[in-house]
Amino acid sequence: MTNSTNTALFNYVLGLADDALILGQRTSEWCSRGPFLEEDIALSNLALDYIGRARMFYQYAAQIQGMGKTEDDLAYFRDEREFTNLVINELPNFDFAFSIVRQYLLDVHACLYLEQLSNSKDQRLSEIAAKAIKETRYHLKRSETWVLQLGQGTEESAKRMQDALDELWGYTPELFISSEAELALSGEEGEASIAVNRESLRHLWLERVTAHMLTSGLVIPEQNWQVVGGRNGDHSEHLGHLLSEMQILQRSYPGLEW
Amino acid sequence: MSESGQAIFDRRIESEQKVEPKDWMPADYRKNLIRQMSQHAHSEVIGMQPEGNWISRAPTLKRKMVLLAKVQDEGGHGLYLYSATETLNATRDEMNEALHSGKAKYASIFNYPALSWADVGAIGWLVDGAAIVNQISLQSTSYGPYSRAMIRICKEESFHQRQGYEMMIVLANGTKEQKAMAQDALNRIWWPSLMMFGPHDSDSAHSGRSMQWKIKRRTNDELRQSFVDQTVPQIEFLGLEMPDPEIKWNEERGHYDFGEIDWDEFKRVISGDGPCNRDRIRHHKKAHDDGQWVRDALVAYQTKKSAASAA
Numbered sequence: 001m002t003n004s005t006n007t008a009l010f011n012y013v014l015g016l017a018d019d020a021l022i023l024g025q026r027t028s029e030w031c032s033r034g035p036f037l038e039e040d041i042a043l044s045n046l047a048l049d050y051i052g053r054a055r056m057f058y059q060y061a062a063q064i065q066g067m068g069k070t071e072d073d074l075a076y077f078r079d080e081r082e083f084t085n086l087v088i089n090e091l092p093n094f095d096f097a098f099s100i101v102r103q104y105l106l107d108v109h110a111c112l113y114l115e116q117l118s119n120s121k122d123q124r125l126s127e128i129a130a131k132a133i134k135e136t137r138y139h140l141k142r143s144e145t146w147v148l149q150l151g152q153g154t155e156e157s158a159k160r161m162q163d164a165l166d167e168l169w170g171y172t173p174e175l176f177i178s179s180e181a182e183l184a185l186s187g188e189e190g191e192a193s194i195a196v197n198r199e200s201l202r203h204l205w206l207e208r209v210t211a212h213m214l215t216s217g218l219v220i221p222e223q224n225w226q227v228v229g230g231r232n233g234d235h236s237e238h239l240g241h242l243l244s245e246m247q248i249l250q251r252s253y254p255g256l257e258w
Numbered sequence: 259m260s261e262s263g264q265a266i267f268d269r270r271i272e273s274e275q276k277v278e279p280k281d282w283m284p285a286d287y288r289k290n291l292i293r294q295m296s297q298h299a300h301s302e303v304i305g306m307q308p309e310g311n312w313i314s315r316a317p318t319l320k321r322k323m324v325l326l327a328k329v330q331d332e333g334g335h336g337l338y339l340y341s342a343t344e345t346l347n348a349t350r351d352e353m354n355e356a357l358h359s360g361k362a363k364y365a366s367i368f369n370y371p372a373l374s375w376a377d378v379g380a381i382g383w384l385v386d387g388a389a390i391v392n393q394i395s396l397q398s399t400s401y402g403p404y405s406r407a408m409i410r411i412c413k414e415e416s417f418h419q420r421q422g423y424e425m426m427i428v429l430a431n432g433t434k435e436q437k438a439m440a441q442d443a444l445n446r447i448w449w450p451s452l453m454m455f456g457p458h459d460s461d462s463a464h465s466g467r468s469m470q471w472k473i474k475r476r477t478n479d480e481l482r483q484s485f486v487d488q489t490v491p492q493i494e495f496l497g498l499e500m501p502d503p504e505i506k507w508n509e510e511r512g513h514y515d516f517g518e519i520d521w522d523e524f525k526r527v528i529s530g531d532g533p534c535n536r537d538r539i540r541h542h543k544k545a546h547d548d549g550q551w552v553r554d555a556l557v558a559y560q561t562k563k564s565a566a567s568a569a
Contacts, residue, residue, distance in 0.1 A: 095548070153554070
């Protein structure tokens, strides 16, 4: 592997790890705060799947980097400008509708994404994707059902769901922008590749989301604003607070065993 | 002439057979069970908060997962216990309301704050350890659904207890700061853990009848002594100082002696004036209130769906 391919692969895997960790951390905030006990347990489970996924990606990233770092070095000793998660993952859980709509939009995306990643030329990535997609198919079933039930529930629930969709919509274009690392690891048209071509997922994603929102009585907003830049370290102000809380012990007592 | 419900019930209790939901039972037996089981369920659910307080700050990703899974298990235990209590015709809404109004109690230990990462270890080790001592005896409780829930819960709790103790081992063998963290957690959590077993047998309002009905199988003081006896050698192994200077092996009794619990504090915390009582209920009530629209929407959706399928 050439040096530049190695750097691209490291950045690529790190981005996937950051996406999973930041969403997992956000989702874990629901623990003991769910709308009822069964859902509380389900949301904790979702968070666990994401943190588990983050660990697999970080371990691989650390191995590619080859500097003897651990998953925790990568998760706990980088600042907000160095985190490259997509912005949608870091947004706070404004209300249950917001978390559910975000999860649904991301689940549809992750299903498409992981299906392709499971065909990656990189064996480790394809193995991680094969494991993750099983969880994601189940997550999608759940979030799809929630969108339907809350979209068709009461006037209040429909309004909250529509508001959440409107608020989130401008964060979705970023899901389809390939980073430099991704472009470098994509093969020519029709060739096997390491990374997934994000643009290619856009059409199918929009088709699925639009159909389900329609069934659920929700309206797809106009795409007239967007926030992008997470992969380049351009984040919302929310990420810094999330990281400062998450990293506090490692930063206060660096280098210890826990 | 057929035998009276009371006679059948008495014979069941006498011969160590389980009482099942459809069996006749004395009204007070039912009432007593609902009180104890819902209190137990609430304890599991409120118990999610102090440890949950550290999920976002767990120092490694592995620890974060272990803690999240543990807190999730506690929610699961709450769920088994609420379901078991529902077999006595208590509804979840009634139980939640009783929790929010202060009518139903929960384990007082959760009214103390989790102030450092070591508290997460100490809670697993001491609080789950105390809970297990209590719950092992409840596996043979006379009410079937409660007994079965306890058997299942005990397996998971002992796993949590070992995880908590393992965390304490790491901290007790760590740096000066980590060891101090572990000692401080032990000192703070020790006494409230002993209080978990309730008042002395001579002062326990519900104990007599619960023992007679075999809802409870061992007395508060017996259980507390078992806990002290199993825990003192573990403190020694960690190389931490005893949290109570009066802890001493008593050759004659074959047990460890220990100091007297501050019963004024015990009463204060139980009656609502502990360090976190208000926070715990506010947190639970806020989640419940914030979730009202979600629960309403589910009911509305189901109603629409069944109306549509009936049409």
